[in-house]
Structures are given as structure tokens and as C-alpha cells.
Amino acid sequence: MTNTKSMLLIKGTIEFDQNSRATFKMIPVTKDCPYLEVIYHPIYQGLGIVGKFKKKEYTMVASLDREGNPIQKKKKLQPGENPMMMERRGMDAWHEYVIITKDEMINFIEMFAINADSFDYQSFIPKEPVVENVVVDMKATVTDKLEVVKD
Numbered sequence: 001m002t003n004t005k006s007m008l009l010i011k012g013t014i015e016f017d018q019n020s021r022a023t024f025k026m027i028p029v030t031k032d033c034p035y036l037e038v039i040y041h042p043i044y045q046g047l048g049i050v051g052k053f054k055k056k057e058y059t060m061v062a063s064l065d066r067e068g069n070p071i072q073k074k075k076k077l078q079p080g081e082n083p084m085m086m087e088r089r090g091m092d093a094w095h096e097y098v099i100i101t102k103d104e105m106i107n108f109i110e111m112f113a114i115n116a117d118s119f120d121y122q123s124f125i126p127k128e129p130v131v132e133n134v135v136v137d138m139k140a141t142v143t144d145k146l147e148v149v150k151d
Helices: 102-112
Strands: 007-016 019-028 035-041 046-062 086-099
Touching: 007 035, 035 102, 046 102, 086 102
Parallel strands: none
Antiparallel strands: 007 019, 019 035, 035 046, 046 086
């Protein structure tokens, strides 16, 4: 990859606890951009990155009948139990990455954003972290089998 500057910084919002918060995003502007989307999460103070590679991920989904409607359980439900029949399914999911340190976020933005010098993204990032002991669920590992998404 010869030119890494392949994303555009834009203002945006993110929904959190039924409230919209101002943030910034990065969107691809070239076909060879290695990422689909980047978004700064102001509550967790992390830069979420969605890559172009897919992986198989297992999740629980509602079982469906022949008409595509969710199947309800017939037994008596326990308190808090899901009333729908569930099954484990493998689905393709995009690789996700999270950067949580300010210096690494700035380095990433300056490396990939074509307008990093003219967009005031640092006004969204606090000078000092206000969240301590943030637990980040990293779904992707380097040993996962990667699939290249083709246009």
C-alpha cells in the first residue's frame, strides 16, 4: 500500500443509552482503504475500527418457522427467560479493532485521514482520561482466518 491516507474525518453522532453524543468518524475515500469505518466513542474514549476482513462468529439467534417467524417456546418460562427458541449460528462478521490510548489514536488518525491537519478531532478527545479500567472486548485475534472482501 503506497498511500495510506485513504479516509476522511467527518463530524457525526453516536447513540448511547438513548442519547445522541457528538463524535467524529472516518469514512473511506479510496477503494484501497483497508477499513470500512472508524468511529470515536466519547463514553469509552476509544477509537473503534471496522476492517475489510471477515471472520466466522457464532451467536445465538431466534429459531424461525417455514414462514420466517420466530418460534415461541411451549414450556413454562422462568423469570427473565427469553420466550423465543434460540439456536447457535455461525455468521460472517467484520473484524473489529479498538484503540484506547490517546497517542495511538492520534497516530492512527494522522496516518489515514486526508484532512487530519484541518479537522479538529482532538477537541473530541479529552486531555486526561476520565474512564478508568475500561474493559475492551476484542473479538478479533491475529490467528483468525481472514477473508478478503472483494468489490
